[in-house]
Amino acid sequence: MPGKELFGEEERKEINDVLATGILFRYGHDALRNNHWKAKDFETEVKKITGAKFAHAMSSGSTAIATALAASGIGAGDEVIVPPFTFMATIEAVLFIGALPVFAEIDETLCLSAEGIKQAITKKTKGVCLVHMCGAMAEMDSIMKVINENKLILVEDAGQSFSSSYKGTYTGLFGKAGSYSFDFFKIATAGEGGVLVTNDETTYKKADVYSDHGHNHEGNNRGMENHPYLGFNYRISELHAAIGLVQTRRVPAIKEKNRHNKQFLINELSKTTGISFSRLADPDGDSATHLNLFLPDTEAAKRTVTELRTANVGGFDYWFLNMYHFINQWDHIKEMRTVSKLPIEILGAPQDYKNLQLPKTQEVIGKLISFGVSCKWTEPEMRELATKISACVTKAIKPVNA
Numbered sequence: 001m002p003g004k005e006l007f008g009e010e011e012r013k014e015i016n017d018v019l020a021t022g023i024l025f026r027y028g029h030d031a032l033r034n035n036h037w038k039a040k041d042f043e044t045e046v047k048k049i050t051g052a053k054f055a056h057a058m059s060s061g062s063t064a065i066a067t068a069l070a071a072s073g074i075g076a077g078d079e080v081i082v083p084p085f086t087f088m089a090t091i092e093a094v095l096f097i098g099a100l101p102v103f104a105e106i107d108e109t110l111c112l113s114a115e116g117i118k119q120a121i122t123k124k125t126k127g128v129c130l131v132h133m134c135g136a137m138a139e140m141d142s143i144m145k146v147i148n149e150n151k152l153i154l155v156e157d158a159g160q161s162f163s164s165s166y167k168g169t170y171t172g173l174f175g176k177a178g179s180y181s182f183d184f185f186k187i188a189t190a191g192e193g194g195v196l197v198t199n200d201e202t203t204y205k206k207a208d209v210y211s212d213h214g215h216n217h218e219g220n221n222r223g224m225e226n227h228p229y230l231g232f233n234y235r236i237s238e239l240h241a242a243i244g245l246v247q248t249r250r251v252p253a254i255k256e257k258n259r260h261n262k263q264f265l266i267n268e269l270s271k272t273t274g275i276s277f278s279r280l281a282d283p284d285g286d287s288a289t290h291l292n293l294f295l296p297d298t299e300a301a302k303r304t305v306t307e308l309r310t311a312n313v314g315g316f317d318y319w320f321l322n323m324y325h326f327i328n329q330w331d332h333i334k335e336m337r338t339v340s341k342l343p344i345e346i347l348g349a350p351q352d353y354k355n356l357q358l359p360k361t362q363e364v365i366g367k368l369i370s371f372g373v374s375c376k377w378t379e380p381e382m383r384e385l386a387t388k389i390s391a392c393v394t395k396a397i398k399p400v401n402a
């Protein structure tokens with residue numbers, strides 16, 4: 001459920017702090033800013049929740065994952081294993097830093113599986129960009145085994161899974177660097193924003209420099225700062241950070257509500273023949289933003305979607321047909337339609353993207369219907385929703401001649 005459901009007085013107060021000074025820029029202007037450092041405060045809140053040693057707030061989850069990849073040492077010509085089920089941004093980030101995406105199989109966790117990663121490794125594989133999908137987490141024990149055995153760099157796109165964890169470690173902190181999105185649709189929003197996390201100081205410093213035109217942020221004369229590396233502008237503004245920091249403070253309460261509401265619906269829907277649920281690698285670590293239903297197969301899921309639409313039930317995604325989250329609709333990648341030439345067009349793609357065989361992924365995403373969980377639902381609302389979903393599924397899976 002998105003933090004936007006709880007936008008209120010506290011967000012307005014933090015924005016007004018920034019408006020009162022007019023210092024919308026996150027760096028410098030010490031004498032004028034009345035000691036307001038919203039980007040730094042946002043980073044502190046993210047560190048409090050995740051336990052990350054370092055956090056760096058940026059303009060978006062997209063720029064945060066691109067920076068995480070670059071700061072981890074992944075670049076032009078490197079093969080990076082990616083999932084075929086993720087928001088487009090993951091793949092775009094890999095492509096735009098010059099690297100070469102290699103698609104591998106996911107499993108019922110909705111994330112890359114250890115076996116999928118293993119099968120996709122080649123001599124040129126430099127790293128894995130693991131995506132923790134739908135508020136949940138990947139199966140980290142088996143994945144870390146493959147990563148370590150093959151000496152790969154792990155970067156985690158936890159864009160959808162801020163505050164989720166696996167056996168006590170927060171998503172984003174298993175590999176060299178990770179990222180969260182704080183766009184308008186996430187558990188906490190900054191309007192637009194992203195945060196990179198890492199426990200490695202060198203990676204953090206590279207990210208800090210890379211995301212601000214190479215500035216090393218030392219001294220008090222911005223124009224005379226040293227520039228150890230080339231970078232670009234992926235900065236967050238103080239206004240966005242002001243919202244992000246309040247929303248991040250709200251996350252523990254949101255997560256508790258989400259988990260309660262999701263469990264309520266699971267209890268109700270478990271009684272319906274034909275419904276099962278995606279597998280949580282660690283049920284205690286779920287941020288519970290999504291209720292992920294599995295129907296018996298793709299055809300049953302498609303019929304259920306039709307029934308839900310007929311019954312005017314909203315608030316769900318059928319990713320199998322989604323243009324931005326599933327590879328089946330990514331024609332622009334398959335045909336390499338780019339505005340201007342990318343390194344992959346010169347280096348050559350590592351796979352034939354038009355003819356990928358990912359049967360497990362097709363099966364899992366085909367039968368998946370995800371409902372966004374609201375932290376504001378009342379019990380009667382949830383009961384009504386469960387009744388409607390249940391009726392739609394029952395209709396959709398009844399034998400044709402019944």
Ligand SMILES: Cc1ncc(COP(=O)(O)O)c(C=O)c1O
Nearest residue numbers: 060061062087089159160181183
């Ligand atoms: C997995 C994942 N990665 C990255 C992003 C990109 O985040 P943003 O919209 O903040 O750029 C998203 C956004 O939905 C996402 O779901």
